[in-house]
Structure formats: C-alpha cells, structure tokens
Amino acid sequence: MIKARCRELSETFLKRWENTRVRYAGKAFLTRAIAKLIADEGLGLDVVSMGELYTALSADFPPERIEMNGNAKSHKEIQYAINSKVGRIIVDHPDELKIIENYAKEAGIVQKVTIRVAPGVDAHTHKYIATGQTDSKFGVPADYREGSMLSEAVKYAVSSKYINLRGLHFHVGSQLFDTDDYIKSIEKISELMKGLKDNLNFTVNELNMGGGFGAVINPKIPAMKSAFYTDAMMNALIDNCKKYGLEIPRVVLEPGRWIVSEAGITLYTVENVRELPEITYIAVDGGMTDNPRFALYQAEYNAVKVDDTDGAIYHHKSGGKVSIVGKCCESGDILIDDAEIQEVKAGDVIALFNTGAYNFSMSSNYNCLPRPAVIFAEDGKSRIVCERQSMKDLIRGQTL
Ligand code: LLP
Numbered sequence: 001m002i003k004a005r006c007r008e009l010s011e012t013f014l015k016r017w018e019n020t021r022v023r024y025a026g027k028a029f030l031t032r033a034i035a036k037l038i039a040d041e042g043l044g045l046d047v048v049s050m051g052e053l054y055t056a057l058s059a060d061f062p063p064e065r066i067e068m069n070g071n072a073k074s075h076k077e078i079q080y081a082i083n084s085k086v087g088r089i090i091v092d093h094p095d096e097l098k099i100i101e102n103y104a105k106e107a108g109i110v111q112k113v114t115i116r117v118a119p120g121v122d123a124h125t126h127k128y129i130a131t132g133q134t135d136s137k138f139g140v141p142a143d144y145r146e147g148s149m150l151s152e153a154v155k156y157a158v159s160s161k162y163i164n165l166r167g168l169h170f171h172v173g174s175q176l177f178d179t180d181d182y183i184k185s186i187e188k189i190s191e192l193m194k195g196l197k198d199n200l201n202f203t204v205n206e207l208n209m210g211g212g213f214g215a216v217i218n219p220k221i222p223a224m225k226s227a228f229y230t231d232a233m234m235n236a237l238i239d240n241c242k243k244y245g246l247e248i249p250r251v252v253l254e255p256g257r258w259i260v261s262e263a264g265i266t267l268y269t270v271e272n273v274r275e276l277p278e279i280t281y282i283a284v285d286g287g288m289t290d291n292p293r294f295a296l297y298q299a300e301y302n303a304v305k306v307d308d309t310d311g312a313i314y315h316h317k318s319g320g321k322v323s324i325v326g327k328c329c330e331s332g333d334i335l336i337d338d339a340e341i342q343e344v345k346a347g348d349v350i351a352l353f354n355t356g357a358y359n360f361s362m363s364s365n366y367n368c369l370p371r372p373a374v375i376f377a378e379d380g381k382s383r384i385v386c387e388r389q390s391m392k393d394l395i396r397g398q399t400l
Contacts, residue, residue: 001263002034002356003378005226006041009255012227017234017251023067025211025256026052028357031374033385034260035059044087046211046254050077057084067208067252069116069169071138079103082111090169090208091115092139094153097163104162111162114208115153116169117142117192119185123173123212126297132172132185139170142188144195154202165202167249168193171210174257177224179232182209186233190240197246208252209233215261218302219353223262226255257357264356266290266372267306268335270348271327278320282344287326288333289369291352291359295332303335305342306349314343324350328367360386368394 009022023044026035030047035056038045044065047053056066067088068081073096081089082103089100091113104111116139123130131138140149157165170189172181186209193204213229216222234251241248268284293299303324305311316322322341326333335352344350363371370389375382 002037002260003041005259005263006038006043009226009230009253009259010042012225013230013253016227017230019248019250021250021252023065023208023252023254024259025254026056027361028256029260029264029359029361030055031360031386032059033374033376035061039065046256047086050074050080053077053081053084053086063087067254069254075099075103082107082109085109087112088166088208089113091153091157094140094149094156097153097156097160101160101162109162110164112164112166113157114167114169114206115140115150115157115165116171117150117189119170119172119188121172121181121185121188123176123181124178125173125175128297129174130172131174132170132181142170142192144192144199146199150192151196151200154196154200158200158202167204167206167208169208169210169252171254172212174212175214176212176229177214179229179236182212182229182233183236185209186236186240190237190244190246193241193246193249194244203247204249205247206252207237207249208254211254211256211258213255213258215257215354215357217300217354219262224258226258261354261357264354264359266352266355266359268350268352270344270346270350272346273344275317276320277318280314280316280320280322282322282324282339282341282350283327284324284335284350285327286369286372287328287335288330288364289326289328289366290363290372291326291335291355292362292364293358294334294337295330298337301336301352301354303339303341303350303352305344306351308342311342313340324352327369365389365394370394 023046024038025046036059039061048070063085064087066086069090071092118136118139119132120134121132157163196202271283274281288295321338324336324339373388374386376385
C-alpha cells in the first residue's frame with residue numbers, strides 16, 4: 001500500500017505537472033527500511049532532525065533528495081546537514097542564515113535553501129497540528145514590506161556568497177480533508193511572491209507547499225486520492241501566478257501521513273476484559289506508548305478481532321460503552337474510547353487500523369515498556385524491519 005501511494009503520487013502529480021517534486025515527511029514514520037523504500041520509489045525525503053537525517057543516510061538515501069526542516073535547528077544539525085550535502089535547508093528562523101553561511105563557507109559549498117513562511121491561514125484541524133496561522137511557532141510571517149523579518153532574511157540570503165535562496169516553503173496543517181485552506185494559503189503566498197518581486201526584485205523559483213493530506217480511519221471507507229489535493233493546489237497556483245504575471249515556480253510537496261497511515265496495522269494481545277456496570281474495558285499489551293494519538297489529539301481508530309473480523313459486535317449489558325485501553329498507569333491511556341468490536345477474551349489478538357503514521361514515530365518507553373517490532377508485509381511475505389526492543393535496550397547507557 002505504501003508503494004501504491006508513492007506510485008499514485010508519481011502518476012497523478014509528478015507526471016501530470018511538470019517541474020514538481022515529492023519529499024516524504026519522515027516524521028510520520030521513519031526507519032531505515034522505509035527510507036530505502038522511499039528512495040527506491042524515486043521520491044525525496046523531508047527530515048527534521050539530525051536523527052532523522054542520520055537514519056536516512058544510514059539507508060543510503062541520496063542526500064540531494066533530502067530537505068531539512070525544523071523550527072529550532074541546532075548548530076550541530078545545520079553543520080551535519082551541510083556536510084552531508086542535503087539538497088535544501090528550509091530556513092525557519094532568520095538566525096539560521098548566518099549559521100548556514102558559516103558552515104557552508106567552511107565546507108566550501110553554496111547551500112540551497114528556501115525560507116518557511118506562515119501564510120496566516122488557520123487550518124481546519126486539531127489546534128495542535130495547525131501550523132499556518134500568523135502566530136505559529138514555525139516560519140516567518142508572510143510580510144514582504146520593508147523592514148519585515150522576511151524582507152530582511154531575503155536580502156541577507158540573496159547577498160550571501162554561500163547561500164542560494166531558491167524560494168519559499170509553507171505548511172498549513174495536518175490531517176486536512178478539503179482544499180480550502182490550501183487554496184487560501186496559495187492566494188496569500190502568490191500575493192507575497194508578487195510583493196517580493198516588485199519590492200525586492202526577488203523571484204521565487206521554488207515553492208514548497210508542505211504536506212497535510214488527510215488519511216481515513218475506517219478501512220471500509222475509500223481513501224482520498226492525492227490528485228484531489230494536488231490538482232486543486234496546482235490549478236490555484238497557476239491561476240494566481242497568471243493573475244500576478246509570475247512564472248510558475250517548481251513545486252515541492254511533503255506528504256507524510258497520506259503515504260503511510262493506512263498501510264499500518266497494530267496488533268495487540270488482549271490481557272483482560274473488565275465488565276463494569278457502566279463500561280467494559282478491553283485492556284491490551286500496548287497503549288499510549290506505541291500510539292499516543294488519542295491522548296494528544298483525541299484521534300479516532302477502528303479495530304477488529306483478527307480471527308473473527310466479520311463477527312457480531314459485542315454490546316455492553318446495560319448499554320454502556322466499550323473502551324480499548326492500554327497498559328500504562330494513566331486513565332487517559334485510551335486507544336479507542338467508544339469501540340465497536342467483536343466479543344474478545346484474554347489472549348485474543350485485535351488489530352487497530354490506520355496506525356502507519358505518527359504511531360511508531362511518536363512512541364515512547366513510558367513505564368519502561370519496550371517498543372514493539374515493525375513488520376513489512378508484501379505479497380503474502382513478511383519481514384521484520386525493526387526488532388522489538390529488549391530489556392537490555394531499555395537500560396542501554398545507564399549507570400548505577
Ligand atoms: N511538512 C511539514 C513542514 C510538517 O510540519 C508536516 C507535519 C508535514 C510536512 C507532514 O504532514 P502530513 O502530510 O503528515 O500531515 N503528530 C501529529 C501530526 C504532526 C504533523 C506535524 N507536521 C499527528 O499525529 O496527527
């Protein structure tokens with residue numbers, strides 16, 4: 001399914017619209033094997049830390065296809081990115097320019113960059129995953145006027161011998177199901193591109209429009225096609241560029257969730273079932289450590305009992321709800337608050353769908369629970385691409 005998603009993007013975006021690129025957002029799910037898969041599919045990668053970059057390079061990911069994001073990059077991370085010859089650094093704070101300049105000079109290279117701007121659009125999504133609003137902690141406000149953060153940054157980058165400013169980057173938010181927020185942002189960014197051209201004589205040759213395509217949570221509901229987003233975005237960009245008399249820049253997209261989410265299934269073993277007067281708890285051998293998304297965003301999931309997927313749904317005796325909960329010492333350690341699932345007992349295995357994105361990548365060792373294994377399955381074959389953590393892994397590097 002992950003490969004099919006990559007191919008859909010190639011067919012209906014990269015081939016349909018010229019001068020375009022896709023950089024998979026590794027934060028959604030990154031291991032060496034997924035980095036290799038993405039590289040083999042011909043896509044690029046968006047990384048946000050030294051660790052993500054290191055993981056990708058350890059899988060021989062071509063560095064020129066890697067872009068480095070991050071709102072608080074350290075000197076070390078910037079130096080590592082430059083020395084690794086990443087294709088782009090996406091400047092999130094103007095202070096990064098000086099640091100990039102110094103390390104690029106030291107390495108004897110001209111670093112290609114784009115500058116991230118906050119388009120000033122409040123995305124229709126959970127507030128923790130909206131990033132495009134004016135007061136966002138990401139990027140610089142989309143303001144081209146003399147003396148603004150952006151105009152100063154553009155002037156600095158353009159005058160530097162060691163920096164090649166290719167254009168701009170924006171990301172509206174994540175888990176978006178319509179195109180309105182993209183279109184609004186594209187209108188604002190186009191106005192900004194016109195302003196930069198008229199006021200600073202700076203041409204945006206490249207526009208990175210981030211990620212954010214939504215993933216459905218119910219495996220019985222068909223997924224959104226990527227072209228639903230990309231056609232609307234490209235048409236809006238082309239219309240706006242025409243309106244302002246601008247050349248159409250190279251377009252880069254950074255989808256993460258849409259590529260991997262629906263391919264992921266988490267298997268849990270039921271430890272016990274607790275029938276209380278008002279509620280039934282199904283407690284499993286994982287929880288917020290492998291999937292913190294209910295605790296953080298009240299995210300919804302669907303589950304089935306694996307050897308009885310079409311069996312009758314269990315109902316609580318007096319109409320109470322059925323909650324699938326984890327094993328952490330927290331009442332908020334919930335996987336599905338109000339689940340529809342077959343009757344299960346201790347030892348049964350249940351499958352939670354749509355856990356490919358922001359589960360493994362956000363997992364923790366809370367309560368000293370080891371991280372689960374990751375298994376790739378294709379054409380009836382499976383292989384472990386990331387081993388289950390051992391007890392030894394939990395105490396690695398600790399002293400008395
Ligand atoms: N590009 C940038 C600059 C981003 O900040 C993000 C996501 C993406 C691309 C990829 O967005 P996607 O296509 O995956 O929606 N932990 C949250 C999601 C955080 C997203 C952060 N940025 C969750 O579990 O829903």
